[in-house]
Amino acid sequence: MKKKSYNRQPAFFTMTELVFAMGIFVFVVGSFYSAVGAMGRYREMLDDQTEAVSVLDNSLERISCVKSLSCDQAKKIFRDEFAKSPLFNKEKIRTICEIREDNLYIGILKENGKALADIEIKLGRGKTL
């Protein structure tokens, strides 16, 4: 029968183990931090998107009440609505209002050119460009 040896060194953590453990902890905290940051940015983007949809909705409501719509009137309405929204003060947000294939395209874009919200209005009978 083997005798258990009791002359082993007591099990202290070595420096390598401690550094390794700290590294794992820092990695986990860092991941968590970046996830929270991403959540905050996503929420801000959603708020902007909701506001952009609201601007377009209000613009459409006003455009729909114009009997003989011209392109300038539509642009004027859209710019007026945009100027009254909180998005107007954000530097990263820009607007687009142009004619594409006989339709009026209006949109609110992010810094990278992607649309937060956009619509294309088909100017039918009674509506003139």
Next chain:
Amino acid sequence: MKKKNYTLIEMLCCIGILAVLMNATMLLFVDGTRICRDAIKNAELNQDIILLRKKWRAFIKKCPGDFKIRDGILRSGGNSAKTENGKLILRAGDDTKESVFPQNTGFEFRMEKFDSLPDCVVLTVSTDKNLKSRIVACYEKKTK
């Protein structure tokens, strides 16, 4: 060989480091939960505002025109819109519609008139969460 015990200093150092790390993690966790909670509240509020848009526009279309705003009440003929403790009450004849929002929600009525464009009545809904929503409803002027 006698096993070496941790000294008080070592224990305190260890607890201190752990406390700092836990504190940082907890702060992040609290931030995360707050962001989620706010996002849920905003989403619910936005949903209510979408419904309110329809009600508001339907109400304005039913009104005969000649809108007047006095003491925070919008009147047009026999129809009226007023607010009461986060409640928006739209009364068009016998038909009364109520929209219930959180207590701290503010409502504001405003008339906007333009030279060559249709006039509109604007309802602004604002909350303490810095959320402000503008609801536009146009009406046709009754010509004599």
